[in-house]
Amino acid sequence: MTSILLIGESDEHGEVSQSTLQAVAAAKSLSEPNITVTFSGDAPASASSLSVDSIVSISAVSNSDDGIYEQSTAEIASLVTSNNPDVVLLSKSDFGSLVGARLAFRSDLSFAADCTELSNENGALVVTRPVYGGSALAEFIVASTPAVVTLRAGAYEPSTETGSPAIESIEPQSIEQFAYVTDTVAETRDGVRLEDAGVVVSGGRGLGGPEPFSVLKDLANALDGAVGASRAACDAGWIDHSHQVGLTGKSVSPDVYIAVGISGASQHMAGCSSSRAIVAINKDADSNIFKEARFGVVGDWEKVLPSFLASVRELKA
Amino acid sequence: MVLAKQVPDPETPPSQFKIDESTNSVVPPNGVPPVVNGFDLNAVEAALLLRDAGADVEITVLSVGTDFVMDSMKKTLAMGADRLVLVDDDGLDKIDSAATVKVLATVIEKDGAFDLVLGGRQASDWDQAHVPLGLAEVLGLPLVSLVQKLELTDNGITVQRVITDGYQEITAPIPAVLTVTNELGEPRYPNLRGIMQASRKKPEVFSLADLGLSSGDLAPKLKLTKLYVPESNQQVELIEGENEADSGKKLALRLREEKLI
Incomplete structure (x- = not known):
């Protein structure tokens, strides 16, 4: 049997988050799983039909307690001590990454972050994770338990099975808190957020200057999308760094990622490789981007893009 | 204290990225020297901005590894850091993040008083974003991640922490551990004077034995069984x-x- 303590999260609608449903699917792929899902704060109503063994709510702790999750970490650390699971599974969200690392180091546990695959081999847990910006995969055997594992978004299809778990609620303990959030400031942005966009139109070194980004912006507008850029284009000052996609920029996973004049260096691909479909427009047929793309046009963007934009507008009209 | 890591240049073309599957390690590309992890330069920049704002700061850059390329590591000194402390030991070749944290905690405690430990948001080689987080736990210090702005106050720090739709203002006592994000701004380019000064500075180098550690203390909890290009x-x-x-x-x-x- 594999006992799993899964750290659940709710989304902005108060439902069990998609990333937590993915983690449930990952947990269920292990041998004879016994799954407990715990929520910092009250469990969402939809948790009561998850296909797991039990649900534990740590009442009165908000999921965003102090912005750095000191309270949640302390609560989950006590649960790990009392339950002694084989695997503590979290999503690689802001919350999961931070709490996962803190838990592992606080209690000197094995830690595997950002995993894309979990399995059992001869009774031991085996994990796979991308390294070097996705250029390589590393496979590890986890020798000691409990092991803390964070799971990359999209690595598993969300679990759709239903069940009737036992439901329990525990009272939070009091802890010494170090840091306090004194204010939360919302920043408004023009148009669709790059990270949320269903379509991203990105430009790179091949554009040759700042002006072509206005064509990219027109195309993004026509597709209700957002504009991205490679590091080379940002470093050249053609567009603000807030548009940068890649290892040292933003990670995006739109339905369509249109790469214009981008060679596809691994540092860039690390930020867009989980897109549903990559579309490449580049005049160099040997560019790495064509190895990653589903659709491509080998040609000069100055000639390809205007007719592409015109056709998109016609189709959208 | 700024934590810095030497990594293969992430701009290396994918065609030059090679793995030796018999040793489960990356073959260093010809003619492409390693660089300081880009996010760690953000952390150096954060420390320099405190100095620009008038604080009297001594900036020590700390790195753990082996086969350091001094020209790359000295970039942090050329930017304006005061000291470069390296733990350089063959026993550090393939250590995991838990062992890295152990070595860093030992050298930080040995080095004496400090007010802040700054680290980058993540490394570009193994993408492990958690060495500074682990260090905060091991040293028992407050931790704030993803800092885009930082100010010293009379009794601690006030920082801006990036969240999905804006930022949080957070106050914390010092000493504290912070991870710095690229929203802080571009790391400055070293100027000629900085480069000249850096060329005269000597890094302080320690071995594991100097720190009273042995490679047995640093055995990994995860066993790497396969490293491959998908x-x-x-x-x-x-x-x-x-x-x-x-x-x-x-x-x-x-x-x-x-x-x-």
């Missing part, structure tokens, strides 16, 4: 029209056919 099963469908403009049009129609747009 096979791309993606086959690109090239759209070819009568001319480039026609290709553009056909591309739009093909994407519509696939219900992608």
